[in-house]
Amino acid sequence: MxxxxxxxxxxxxxxxxxxxxxxxxxxxxxxxxxxxxxxxxxxxxxxxxxxxxxxxxxxxxxxxxxxxxxxxxxxxxxxxxxxxxxxxxxxxxxxxxxxxxxxxxxPQIDDPDRGFSFRQDGPLDMRMDTTRGQSAAEWLATAEQKEIARVIKDYGEERFAVQIAKAIVTRREQGESLTRTRELASLVASVVRTREAGQDPATRTFQAIRIYINQxxxxxxxxxxxxxxxxxxxxxxxxxxxxxxxxxxxxxxxxxxxxxxxxxxxxxxxxxxxxxxxxxxxxxxxxxxxxxxxxxxxxxxxxxxxxxxxxxxxxxx
The missing domain is CATH 3.40.50.150 (Vaccinia Virus protein VP39)
Structure with missing residues (x-):
């Protein structure tokens, strides 16, 4: 496409x-x-x-x-x-x-295979350079809860960062690692109860993880x-x-x-x-x-x- x-x-x-x-x-x-x-x-x-x-x-x-x-x-x-x-x-x-x-x-946002967007389902990658570094899924599968919360708060300016990080780690401990964009977006939406009008609950979290993954x-x-x-x-x-x-x-x-x-x-x-x-x-x-x-x-x-x-x-x- x-x-x-x-x-x-x-x-x-x-x-x-x-x-x-x-x-x-x-x-x-x-x-x-x-x-x-x-x-x-x-x-x-x-x-x-x-x-x-x-x-x-x-x-x-x-x-x-x-x-x-x-x-x-x-x-x-x-x-x-x-x-x-x-x-x-x-x-x-x-x-x-x-x-x-x-x-x-x-094109990076619109291509679901790149994993940048929460609007379409795709692999949770988010790397601009797919030849090097960890994907978002690989990082979320191993990062500590405090580190995930810090990234989401600092790079996404997300006030529900701690709750989101806790939900990610809880899901991981239950043997259900996040590998798809819609999985992460749905999880965030279940935690973030309020958001600015017209903004998806996952917007800040996806921005934060993308910024961190790509430094x-x-x-x-x-x-x-x-x-x-x-x-x-x-x-x-x-x-x-x-x-x-x-x-x-x-x-x-x-x-x-x-x-x-x-x-x-x-x-x-x-x-x-x-x-x-x-x-x-x-x-x-x-x-x-x-x-x-x-x-x-x-x-x-x-x-x-x-x-x-x-x-x-x-x-x-």
Whole structure:
């Protein structure tokens, strides 16, 4: 079955990394798409990229890699790795712009065999890269109750995390391990008695387990650091996030680089004031029309910054 994906904030993201009119420029540029997905942003970037430039894309998902391999443009390169490893493939201070579109793609959600969705029954996998790591079912079959509760609370912001974890472990102790998405969704629904209008009781639990299984927040922190180190001074970083945990990390990272601290009372003229490492360029949300046409865009936030000067970052700035 073919699954479609509509890229979020497409024009805004491409403009943020390329500007309004770069196709006529003869300047050679290196652009990085940290999350190829199904290639919506990459293909649009290539349409607007001059022939002297290059686009390097990353993705952990084998299906995304297969889709990327259908692109025959010599300016394009795909790497089967997390964007957190971009520093191993792109020399420091060489990239002109980097785009990171976080979260999961529509085909990952819509394909029941991937195990991301509670709406259809499928194997409880949830791995973006199915060639490595534990599946969600394997983790739930062995993890301690406290660890399960912590993951669901921290990554799903679920107030019934303890009750859900207890139900999972009780079922496991009865010899009934969870192996299917609908099994987990039904179990969560039996515990979570109240939920926001229009939201499935399993939404937060599935998000939390997916984030943990794929180490998404750790990858994001590593990816932001790698991206900053790969950018040239003057280079642009654009990041699209879809939930508060991601956006908080992106916001704090960018704000930290854009601020300078000077001891109070230090007599400095304006010219002597230290410059920040980056400049914040804006925060963009989808238009009402885009949300109407693509409801999955409703929570998206695009943040953009420009690197001013070099700094080796090994943790959040």
């Amino acid at each position: 073919t699954y479609t994906h509509r890229p979020v904030l497409l024009a805004e993201a491409v403009t943020s990394v390329l500007g309004d009119s770069t196709s006529s420029s003869a300047t050679s540029k290196i652009i990085i798409d940290g999350t190829f997905g199904r290639g919506g942003h990459s293909r649009e970037i290539l349409k607007n990229l001059n022939q002297a430039s290059k686009l390097i894309a990353f993705d952990k998902d084998l299906q995304a890699i297969a889709e990327a391999n259908t692109i025959t443009d010599p300016r394009f390169q795909i790497i089967h790795e997390s964007f957190a490893s971009m520093g191993e493939h792109v020399p420091a201070e060489t990239a002109d712009a980097i785009l990171m579109d976080l979260g999961i793609s529509s 998404e927040l750790a990858d994001l922190e590593g990816g932001l650091n790698a991206a900053f180190n790969c950018l040239k001074p003057g280079g642009l970083l654009a990041v699209i996030s879809f939930h508060s945990l991601e956006d908080r990390i992106v916001k704090q990272f960018m704000q930290g680089l854009s601020q300078v601290s000077v001891p109070r009372g230090l007599p400095l003229t304006e010219n002597q004031m230290p410059k920040p490492f980056a400049e914040l360029l804006g925060r963009i949300k989808p238009s009402e029309q885009e949300v109407q046409e693509n409801p999955r865009a409703r929570s998206a936030i695009l943040r953009v910054m420009r690197k001013i000067k070099n700094k080796t970052v090994g943790g959040l700035a």
